[in-house]
Amino acid sequence: MDIRKVKKLIELLEESGINEIEIHEGEESVRISRGGSSTTPVQYSVPPASAPAATPAPASGGDDTASEEPIDGEVIESPMVGTYYAAASPDADPFVSVGSTVEKGDTLCIIEAMKIMNQIEAECSGTIVSVERKNGEPVEYGDPLFVIRP
C-alpha cells in the first residue's frame, strides 16, 4: 500500500473522532488505531509476495491526488527478528528521520537480538521518505523498516 495513502489515513483519523480504521485493498490491509497504549499504532499486513512500494496503488475513487502518485523508493526490510532501535542509545538522536539524506552504508537503525546490536545499513544513497517503525518495537524478518528515495 502506498505510504502516502497510509499517511493520509492517519491524518484523516486525527481529524475525525474515530479511534480505529481498517482498510482492505486487495490482499493488503492496514489498521490504524489511536489511544493511550499505542505501542503499535500502525499495523501493516502485507502478503508474502508483496508489491514493492514503487508499484502504483490501485486507483481508489479519486479521493485525492496523493494516492495516485506513489512514492518512488526502495523499501529497506528487516533482515532478522529482534527489537528495533532508532538510536544508538536511549538519549541519543535517532540515526535518521523522514527527510534525512543517507549515503550507501550509513547506519539507519539497530536491531537487537541476543544482545547483538545489528546495525542496519542503507543499501543505497538517497532520502528517507518513510520510517516504518517506532523505537523499541519488535520486528520480524522481512518487515519494512524504511523507504529510501534514491
Next chain:
Amino acid sequence: MDLSSVLHELAAGEWVSGERLGARWGVSRAAVSKHMKRWRPHLEALGLTLCSERGRGYRLSKPIDLLDEGLLSAAPVPVFARVCLDSTQLEARRLMLDRELPFAVVSEHQSSGRGRRGRVWQSGFAEGVWWTMAVELPCAPVQLGGLSLAIGAALGDCLERECGVAVALKWPNDLLLDGGKLGGVLLEVSGEAEGPSHALLGVGLNTGRVPPAVDGQQAASLALGQGRRSQLLVSLLSACWTVLQRYPESGFSPWREKWQARHAWQGRQVSVTGAALSEACSGECLGVDEQGALLLDVGRERRRVVSGEVSLRCR
C-alpha cells in the same frame, strides 16, 4: 610527563620522592611539583587519590595493577592499550577507520563504558579488564545470532581454567559469579546483507574491588592478585579469538551444550519482559536453541525469545 608515566612511577602505592621522579624524568624538583599539580585533577577524575607530603614525596592512596604492554603482545591480535577512554567500543570504531582488522583495544578506565542500551558500565580504574575486539568475519551479520552466547560460554571455560572459579551464565550473555554480575558481553555488528560482517566484541569483567549494586543487581569480582590482569587478559583474548575464527562456519551449535551446562536458570521459572514483547511471558526455562534464542515452556506451548530481559519469577 604524560599520565601514563606518572601512573607507572606511582603504581606501587608507595612514597616516591620528588628528587627521584625528577631524576627519572630528567627535570627539576620544582618541575615535578608543577607536573603533579597539573595531573592531580586528572587522577582524581579517574578515581585515584594523589597524596603528597613534604620530605616524603608522592604516592597514590592505593596500589594499582597496571596492564603490562609487554605481556599483552602475546595476544593473538595486536592490542592497543590505553590509560583512559570514553569506551573501548568507541575507540575501536575510531581505529577501524584506518587500522587493519583484527585488533583489540583495552583501557584501564572508561568514562562512559557501555552496557546494553546505553547503560553505563561501571569501570573503576584498573579494577577490571574491559576490551573490544574488532574483527571481520566471512559471513552475513544475521548469521551471528548466537555469537555472544558462544563467547560467554568460552569466557566461562577460560575463567574456570585460569582462576578456578565456577562462572554461571544468564541469557543472553551476562557472566555471574556466586549470583553476582561478574561481567558482560556486548556485540555490535554491521556489514552488507551478504557479508562480510564487521563485529565489535566488547567484554567487561570485574577483577578488583566489587562495584556497587546497580538496580538491585549485586556485582561480583574475580578479586585477582596483584600483577595478574595482563596474563588473564591475554588468555581471554585468545579464548574469544578461537570462537571468532570458528563461528562463521560452525554457528552456535558447538557451544550450545557448554552454554546450557553453565546456564544459571536452567529449569527455573522465569519471566521475560521487554519493550518488544506485547505481553510479559513467564514459564519454565528450557534452555537455548541452535540459534541461541531462549526457550520457555509457557504451559500450552513453547515460546522462543530473542530479545528481552529475563528475571527469576518471584513466588
